[in-house]
Structure formats: structure tokens, C-alpha cells
Ligand SMILES: CC(C)(COP(=O)(O)OP(=O)(O)OC[C@H]1O[C@@H](n2cnc3c(N)ncnc32)[C@H](O)[C@@H]1OP(=O)(O)O)[C@@H](O)C(=O)NCCC(=O)NCCS
């Protein structure tokens with residue numbers, strides 16, 4: 001079954017609320033209206049309410065049945081509760097006065113709605129940078145026990161037969177250590193399972209099984225060992241080049257006997273330059289649909305759109321985020 005049909009089946013009827021801090025952006029409004037009309041979830045749009053309504057009307061959308069919240073006119077008592085919870089969570093890193101100002105920002109406000117359980121997840125980043133979008137989640141939602149770093153994965157899918165892979169980290173960790181890379185690999189295998197991908201994890205490099213020598217290659221080889229120890233239940237191998245991971249004949253030649261070579265479904269990039277460039281090449285030249293980044297390992301789901309996203313990308317990432325909230 002199509003991934004999104006299967007995910008819709010899981011989230012339908014559960015009244016899952018997803019907050020969109022960029023409520024005045026037409027691509028967000030269009031997706032939110034569709035998500036509500038299709039009875040998939042309950043979108044909450046943030047922003048000046050008159051502006052949201054004006055933008056919606058100018059783009060032919062009716063937001064009459066959506067929840068609209070302006071952080072600047074949020075009821076005083078509710079805002080005071082939010083400020084107190086933020087100060088408590090930041091434990092000495094923000095004063096009450098700082099919190100009063102910070103929480104008028106849509107990404108902080110939306111993240112606090114998630115933290116306080118008012119909504120199940122957040123989707124933002126269509127006009128904000130990744131830092132602006134995810135920093136509140138890193139500070140407030142934080143990672144699950146046993147996970148030290150969150151990372152950003154993309155579901156990459158293409159064609160009628162839904163060729164589907166997971167790519168990571170394409171969004172967050174600029175130069176992860178071997179230990180961090182190993183954790184990213186394990187988190188990626190878990191994310192893959194959630195989205196019906198049987199994880200065969202390739203730890204990518206410009207070298208296959210020692211064909212090149214360098215500290216960068218050593219890092220990936222070490223990360224592979226750590227990941228295999230951390231999660232022996234998953235099939236993880238490396239270091240492997242992309243062709244050895246993807247093309248069966250090349251995999252058999254370069255890495256004979258590897259349980260991943262030539263059949264990888266989860267591609268773990270060694271650092272963010274290659275991860276972010278790699279997913280965009282597959283998307284723009286390879287015509288893969290890139291759904292994400294899906295933040296892995298957070299206590300509650302927050303997703304960061306690419307600024308190049310269209311309405312359909314927003315619609316799909318909201319469904320993914322809602323599905324993550326059921327984990
Ligand atoms: C994600 C990013 C913004 C975080 O940077 P930052 O906010 O400067 O990070 P800091 O080191 O100041 O840490 C801020 C907080 O987040 C936490 N944090 C930082 N990175 C984290 C990670 N990967 N996972 C979990 N927590 C993290 C820190 O522990 C800190 O928490 P604290 O304030 O409670 O102590 C930064 O790593 C980055 O810019 N990454 C690249 C993003 C990007 O441009 N991607 C390409 C487009 S998608």
C-alpha cells in the first residue's frame with residue numbers, strides 16, 4: 001500500500017493537532033486547509049489572525065474551521081503558564097523577562113505548545129532557517145533517554161513502484177564524531193521501520209572496506225563498529241561507497257559478502273556537507289520525492305521543512321509528524 005495511505009489509516013480519527021508557526025505563508029495555509037478537509041488532523045496556525053485570514057482569502061482558501069492563534073494576543077493566564085514552564089525547563093538559562101520576549105516568537109511558542117501537550121507535533125521551517133526552527137526543540141523538547149543527538153532524516157521515494165529509502169543526517173549535525181554517527185545510524189534504522197522501510201544500513205564514505213586511507217574513512221569504519229555493537233538487531237555495514245551500497249554488481253565486486261552492499265535501504269552520510277548535498281542531488285537530478293527532514297530521537301515530534309518545499313511537501317511532512325506522535 002502507498003506509504004501515505006497507510007499512515008493516514010493510522011492517524012485518522014485520532015484528532016491529532018499539529019501546530020504550524022508560519023501560519024501566514026500560503027503554502028502552509030493551503031496544506032492545512034487540505035489536511036482539515038481530508039479529516040487527517042487538526043492544524044493550528046500561528047500568526048496575526050487578520051493577516052492569516054487576508055492571505056488565505058487572497059489565495060482562495062477558507063480558514064473558517066481551523067484553529068488560529070496569535071502568540072501576541074494569547075490569553076494572559078495561559079501565557080504566564082507557558083513562561084513559567086519555559087523558565088523551569090531552561091533551568092537557569094533564561095530569566096522570566098527573557099522568556100516573556102522569546103515566547104512571542106512563533107517557533108518557540110509552537111514548540112512550547114508541543115512541550116505542554118496542547119498539540120502533538122510541530123511543522124515549521126518553510127521561511128525560517130533550520131537553526132531558527134529546531135533550536136527551540138533542542139532546548140525544550142530535548143532528546144529521548146539514550147539519544148545524545150537529534151538528526152534529520154529524509155524519506156526518499158520515486159516512481160510508481162515506490163522505490164523508497166531513508167537518507168540521514170541531511171539536516172543537523174555538521175561534523176558528527178564516530179559515536180554520534182553510530183547513534184545516527186541506529187536512529188535511522190528505527191525511523192526506517194516506522195515508515196515501512198526494511199532497514200539495511202550503509203555507512204557511506206568515499207572508500208569501500210579500506211580501499212582508501214584517511215582519518216575521515218577511519219571515522220566511518222569506527223562508527224560502523226560502534227553502531228553494530230549498539231544495535232546488533234539491525235543490519236549495518238560500512239564503510240561503503242554509494243555505488244557499492246546501491247548497485248548489486250558493484251557491491252559484489254567491492255564488498256563481497258556484505259549483507260548491505262548492493263541492497264542498502266538506509267544511507268548514513270559521514271557529515272552534513274555530503275548529507276545535505278546528497279539528498280538535494282537525488283531530489284533535483286534524480287527526481288526523488290524528498291520528505292523531511294524528520295527529526296529523529298526527540299521526545300516529541302518537530303519537523304523542519306526545507307524553504308524550497310511546496311504545499312504537497314507540507315501536507316506530507318505533517319502526516320509524517322502526526323504518525324511520529326503515535327510512537
Ligand atoms: C542545529 C544547530 C542550529 C544547533 O546549533 P546551536 O543552536 O548553535 O547549538 P548549541 O550548541 O548552541 O546548542 C543549543 C542547545 O541545543 C542542544 N543541541 C545542539 N545540537 C543538538 C543536537 N544535534 N541534538 C540534540 N541537542 C542538540 C545543545 O545541547 C543546547 O542545549 P542547552 O541549551 O539545553 O544546553 C546547528 O547544529 C546547525 O546549525 N546545524 C546545521 C543546520 C543546517 O543549516 N542544516 C542545513 C539545512 S537543513
Ligand SMILES: CC(=O)OP(=O)(O)O
Pocket residue numbers: 125128129130170171276292293305306307308
Ligand atoms: C533541509 C534543508 O536543506 O533546508 P533548507 O533548504 O531550508 O536549507
